[in-house]
Amino acid sequence: MTGELAKRWLETAPPAAPVVALAAGVLMLSLERRGRFDASALGAAAVLVPLAAAGALAPAAGSTGLLLVLGLVMALLARDRDNLLQSECTIKLLWVLGAALALSWAGVMLLSLATGTPVVIEQWAVLNLGLDPDFLWRTALPISLLLGVVLLGGAPFHFWAADLLQGAPAWLAPLAVVALQVSGAEWLAARLSGIESFHAGARAVADLLAIAATLAFAVGGLTLLVQRRPERRVGTLASLNGGLLLARLAFAREGLGGAGVIAGIVPRWSSHLVLALSGAAILARFLPVADARPDTPPVLFRRHAVAGIAGLYALFSLAGVPGTPGAGVWLDTAHAATRSGRPWVMLALTFAWIASLSVAMRQLREAVGIAPRVAPPPEPVPWQARVALGACAAGLVAQLKLWK
């Protein structure tokens, strides 16, 4: 089953995108080490590989893969104890993901107790008999899905993606976010496998995920509009992309998750996200915090405008600006939402897209700034960052061509 899923997954989205993202991550890691690649850096780079692989193939890895991803991210974040921002980020993730994992497991156990079997498909068959009171599974089912929703980063759990993008180093954050989000999708898919045989449950789950997606779009869009720090904007855009996947999972055969559905939706979504997020996260490191008064452009746009534009392309793709592969991801979700007959989800999605577009344009203007009157600063942006930005943009352009 796992092998077949991995095969289908690789057919849908060849692993070029995670490889490019991994290369960008390694380049940024080498930049942090100032060109010196010692044993510690090599270890960190080695950890990035499973993270990139998790971004590409998490469903094939199952629950063990999820735990591995969680552990690796925590370990990498906790490594640098002197970095306050990073430590705070680790604690927040640990609190929230740990608690979500515990609660979701409690939900899973509750379902097992109610049905007398730990096998998910059998649980639906038992529940379909109607022997147990409704409130038992109606309580257990949402709790068991909690980890998936939290990991996807949809609001009100959108903070962790922004925290990670701001707190974690640029070589780790994008891969970690995508790996965690794909793990969340995998959790949902695993928990909802075969639910189509239990109609009441399928309907309840579709409604639940639709509400979660609506909330993710509405709150995420509002949050995005008030944010000023580029890294946090990128993080919130990532969480909105998580909302997109949530909506797709909710509407794919009306809440029927499972391996078949996830293999049809997630690979394309994740291969875009990993590239766009890598590019946008690197770009965000070179942009200033937004100010009410326009200022001169940062050094990236003064000395290496082409690399800056490449980074902006990645950010635009994340925001779903027309002409980028990300627009296709947003549009696919919009079509799924229109077919679902739930106008409120569509309204929230429209709002989120407009907010994303506005913020992307605002970011462009802030990046280019006002015309400077003095010569640009002498220090250039390191070549590693520029190459990483270019690689991500090239990958996105290739994706756009492939998807057309």
Add this chain to the structure above:
Amino acid sequence: MRSPVEWLSRGSGPRRTGIALCTAGVALLWAPSLLAAALGLELVAAAFWWWGRAAEDAPQQVTRWSWMRRPATALWLAFAIHAAFPMLAQAHHSVFSARGALLELARGAGTLDLFRTIAAAAVVWAGLELLAALPLTRAFSDLPGPFLGVRIWLPALLPAAGFAVLWRHDEWTQVAAVRQTAIVLLMITAVLAALRAYARRAWTASLRWLVVTDCALAALLVAGGAVTPTATLLLWLAACGAHVFLLAGELRGSAPRRGAQITRLWRAASGVALASLAWPTAIANGPGHLGRLSGVVWPGIAFTSGLAEWITVGRMVHAEERRKVMRADPALTLTHVAALLVLVLGPFALLVAWWGGFEPHWRESLAGLLPAVVGAWAGIAARQSRPRGVWGRLEGVGVASRGLARRVFALVVYIERRVLAALDGLTGWIAGAMHDLHTGDAQEYLMFLVGLAVLAVVLPLLR
């Protein structure tokens, strides 16, 4: 070596880049696709921004013209809805109300109608904001543009862009609530613009506001739907084109006013063009077409037509020649050709409208034409001071009425700004209160998660 951004930011770079962006943007606005229109407005906004960022007072200019992204965003919204609902472009529905769409939505149906209403409102928002018809940017025509070379007439481009959006994507006229709201807002804009044009003493400032008046009247004609789109476009082109040409001419040594004959020709041409536009607009928004709403809208249009005609005909005075040695000009200049074209275009557009089925009743025609004719007559009479003595005695009234017009405009803008500031304050207060709810501590997230889980457990039990 300078980067591309640096190169485009210095020397003649901003001028050329801005002009290229603006030209491309305006051209795209006339394309039938909403994507092209959204892209076009984005490019026009980008041109203003690019000019602004290169100006001496760049921070001020960039902030001043940043609102121009709002209309572009509104068009992106309309485009997104059309992309998500491809059937919107295919379906041709009769006029329906937004309230009905909401009621249907509450019953679980009517999604398509709701989104059609939103798309129509977005298109109207974009058009109205560019036409200075929304309180957010009412007074932009009082400000010079961000680009030094053509600062004076640059804001005249924006109402024209607004008209282009409303004319090209006229599906909004099919949504009753959106159409009626737009009609009322356009009427108010036309009145305020005419008052402002009257209150301003400088001819260039008056012309900028007359362009807004022309575009608002033309948009009212689009909303009324009494004449064919081609005729509407030609009528707008004649009236607005005349004022834009005069405005551009002021930058070229007041060429349209150099000489008694050319001044008379331009006076006649712009007067006829404005009357040609005002006449069908008044009919389209009269009781026969608009019902009870015309009781509010028609007087506004009549007042605007009369006042704008008065200003157009009466304010254009022959510019005195100050040179001692005159340059030999050709008998027929570009200014002459343009004036003749404007003179012919208005009546020709009316002919096209008649050919397309515009055959109003003579009473409606008379009522529609009367304000413009009275305004033009008063303008001519005041300039010639006939009957003798009467206009001299009314001079004091003129000064007082200009002051009154200025105060009315200022009062409306003041009230609108206060209301907006109050709304902004309320939003800030709510957002601040919500922001204060969370501290950002790690423990807080844990508590939130646990609270949510408890809620998930308790809610089904309560059911």
